[in-house]
Each structure stands twice: as structure tokens, then as C-alpha cells.
Amino acid sequence: MRNRLAVLACAVTAAATTAVTALTQVSASAAPRPEADPRIAAHFDLSHGQTPENIALKPDGTAVVTFAAARQVAAISPRGNTRILATLPAPTDGGVHTPRLGFALTAGVVRAHDGTLYFLYASGTTDLTGLWRLRPGGTPHRIVALPANGLPNGLALDEHHDRLYMADSALGKIYTAPTTGGTPTTWSAAPELASTGFLGVNGLKIHQGALWATNLDRGTMLRIPFGPGSRPGPVQIKATGLAGIDDFAFTGRGDEILAALGGPNKVVRIQPDGTSTTVLTSAYGLQNPTSVAVRRNVAYIPSAAYATASDPNLMLAPVASPRDSAGHTP
Template sequence: MDKSFRLAAAIAATAAVLVSAPAASAGTRGAHDGPVVSHIKTTVAFDYAAGESAENITVNPDGSTTISMVGITAGKPPKLERISPTGHRTVLVTGQAGDTILGNTRGPDGTVYYNVMSSDASRAGIWALAPGGKPHRIAALPTNSLPNGLAIDPAGRTVYAADSNSGTIWAVPSSGGTATAWLTDAALAPVPSAPQPIGANGLRFHNAALWVSNTNHGTLMRVPVTTAGKPGRIHVVSSHVAGIDDFAFLSTRSDVVVAAVNFRNEVVVVYPDGTARTVLTSADGLNNPTATAIRGRCLYITDAGFSAPNAPKLQQGKINISALLSAAHS
């Protein structure tokens, strides 16, 4: 049984426990008039048996999306795909069976960066695909790492990867080089006794800081990046989002976060004061949501389909910004 398939089995087992558990009430917000997200639809349905478990998403300037397919089914290779606004699929990268492609992000020049988890030291690490070019590794990572969320600074100089195994955020020059442990902290580490130990997971560079989620701890954190490029003190924005995966910001100026909560089949809005509100559930078709992305009023959601009914997909909905912001004052 390959490494990625064992990971999927553990996540599915965890999901079965947590989806049936009561949701935490601390730090939540009450309902208000009008849905925060509406017009939910499936843009593309994927094939779980073919290894098409959607893990991460980046929205491109032309409205297309770049999707990581982890290749979670035994013997199936991971992929990186571009999906047009009309749902046309183009395979950008096909990885090696037994490896896993996780986070992806886009540089200012259009280069796509992505993480590869592999037991092969020649493949484990951060990879890049320039427009019109071929995929190549820009930095090696340890074979026992789980490089998950991926982010790039606005200047496009440094790529950061959240390691869900080691409680580390790695940094590497976008042009290539040695990966350095930019920040290692207990706040980023997994819970060893958890059914599936997953620590630092989602990662976004936003307003001069790296924001990172910790799945096991249910936390969303902000780490200022100093002018020298060093990490500042970790600030816990919220500790009320058990099972949080990757996330997106309402806008470049807003600190309101819309997060995928994988194990609970939820999408949750997290406000700057740390409170949270569930806005989508399995009733909206969520099946182990792994990541969100926002472009204007459009919300994109990737579903991995790890647990029954094993329905991985790319979903899309409309954000009611006035309803969302009014909840911030309720």
C-alpha cells in the first residue's frame, strides 16, 4: 500500500468520527438574514477511482483554476490540472504513482509552484512549471515531510511551504536553492495522538504576513514577515475551527477568511476577532472540502471525496458580501 493511499485511509477514518461529532459552539456566530454563500454548483466532477481527489486550488487572472489532484487511489499518479471557466480540463503535470501533489500557487510571472510528497529523495520537494516550460524541482525536502499549503510573497521572490508533519514552514527562493526551516514551532506541529496527525496545513501570504492553519489544533494563525524576511511572533487569530484545511481571504484588504473544514464537511467564515460561522455543509454537496479560493464575488471549493460518497469535485458559489460583513457586526 503506497504512502498516499495510507494517508487517504487515515483521513477517511478521521472524517467518519468527526463528521458525526457535535460541532464546537465556542466562538461561533448566530445566523442572520440572507445566505452568505448561494448558487452553489458543481463546475467539474472528478473520478475518485482514477485518483482525482482535488486537494488545492489557485485562481488565475483569466478565471481558470489550477487544481492539485493528489492521486490518492493506490497505483494512480497525482496530477496538476488547469480548468477553464467553462470546465475544460488540461493536464499540466503528471506525477509518479505513489507520490502526492499537494499545495500549489502562482507567481507574478505565471509560474506555477507545487509541492510533491514522495519517499523518493529525488522527487520530494517544491517544483515549478514556468509558462511554456517543463516541470523542475527548485528545492528538495525531506522524504518524511508532508509539504501541504504553499504560498509566495507578492514580489515573487520566496516560496513558502507548510510541513504538516514537522511543524515547520519551509522557505526557498523562487529561482531555486536550498529549502530552509523559516519557522519551526509547537503551534505548527500536529497532535501525535490524533487519528491522522496533521499540523500546519493551509498557507497564504496576506498583508505582510504568512497566515497558516493547524488542522489538529483547529487554529488559524498570523505570522508577520519582517522587512528582513524573518518571522515575527505567532498570533493565534482563532482557535475555534477544528479540522480546518486551506483557506482564502475575502479580498486583498480584508482579514475575513473563508476556510474549508475537511473533516466536518463545512465551509466556515472566520472573522478578525476569532469568531467563526459555518456557511456551507454536506447539504450543499461538500465532500471533504480541502481548499477555497475567491475571485471577486465567486467562491471556489475543492472537494477531495476521501469518505463516502467519494464525490471529488470543483464547486462554485456566489458570496453575498453585504451579508458576510453584516455578520461581522452581529
């Protein structure tokens, strides 16, 4: 397990080396103003591969996370208790052929209103790689097979049309499939989704008639409008300069976004005009954040500690209003 995490730690660090170096020189007193009173709601066991990669929320505030290195899906109660919901089978080769990483991992997760969970598994093998489903009280099984030479990562659910969208960070594609499962189709393979050597398209969210996506290598936030027949329109680059960007969430204020930047070890607020400001750093307990979810004006932020190798955790932070340089709410 330690060797596997070391491989990923090197990759995460390399994705934003300059930003990480700068961050280590920032003291707690010089850190930016946090969203408001952030706190660590749960700590996880790094030695057991409990590296939270993605998150979905239940109505009661329970967080469902994927533990990437443990091949698990877990529920974190509002009191911080962890319960394992599923452990996926290990590939017979140990996952050594998983693209870019060399070990099998669970990634994106979404939750339907009936409690059904959908999540992605990358194993480097044809029998396991793909989209998996877990119904309440049931057992997980694969419903969509995805290419074994890809790395399924971000996941978005469109319940209005009973469809799922899946980002492949290695192949630079977004696939789609019905929630009932079956054969996936390539929804977009636009050049803006491609990697430059490590991971390309990453996080996915559906928002205001478009599929939004991040590209980790390029440090970009993308918007792809849904056209006729839900086909993709032209890719719009909404923000740049976001080194190490992973997954993200909308705050509920229009197109305003909170995004996790894993390598730089920070969370940023991205405004509709593309400008971004840092709102949380390692000074408040972040350990290579991987994703963000927002519920009732509270941000849930999992940290996987891929590079810090210290304290994977789940942080909760009230989503404060944007502030000007004087600290006043505009």
C-alpha cells in the same frame, strides 16, 4: 488507488470525528444559509485519483488544481473542462514511505503573474520530495529538495521578494526558498505549527505583512508577522475550534477568511475577532473540501471526497456579505 484513498479517508475522518458525526445528522432543510447560489462547476474521476487538494486561479477564471492521489496538476476551464498539465513521476517504491499517508501526492500550488506554476510533491523519497516548477509550455522539474520524512503541503508565494514559503505538515515547520530554487531554510518551527499525531501546519497565505497558516490537528488559524529581514515574529492564534481545517482564502474584506474544513465537510467564514460561522455544508454538494480561492467575489472550493468517496468536485459560490440572524446585511 482505492486502498490509498481509504488510508487518507480514515485519517481525514479521525481528524474531526465528532464534527463529522454531527454533520451527518443535519438535514438539507436545517443547513445554514449558503454564500449564495452555489453550483458544481466540474466533477472529477475518483477512480483515477482526481482528488483536488489545492487551487490557484488564472485571470480568466481557469482553476489550476493539484490532484493529490493522481500526482497531477490540472487546469479546469470556466466551462468545467479538465486538462492535465503535468503528471509527476511515481517513486520506485510506490510512495509507501510517504509520512502519515503511505502514498505519493501533489499538494499546494501557486501561480506567478507570468503563468509559472509552483507546487509541492510528497513522495517519501529523497529524489522527488520537494518544490516543483512548471513554466508555460514547459515540463515540470524539482527546484527545491525537501526532507523525505516530511509532508510538504501548503504553499505561499511572495512575488515582491521572489520567495516561496512551504508548510511541512508532518515535521511542523515552514520552509522558505527563492523562486529560482536552491537550498531551503527553516523559516519557523514554532510549537504552534506542530501536529498532535496526524497533520500540523497546513494551509499558507501571505496577507497584510504576515504569513497566515492553519494547523489541522489543533484546529487553529495562525498569523505570523514578518519582522526585520522578513524573519518571523511571534505566532498569534487568531481563531480556534476549527476541527479539520485545511486551506483557506481571504475574501477581500480585511482579515475576513473563508476556510475549508475537510472532515466536518463544511466551509466556514472566520471574522477578524476569531468567531466563525458555517456558510456551506454537504447539503450543497461539498465532498470533504480541501481549499478555497476567491476571485471577483466568487469562491472556488475544491472537494476531494477523501472520506465520502463519492463525488470529488469544484464548487463555485458567490461570496455573500455577512448576515445577522435575521438575514439582514449589516
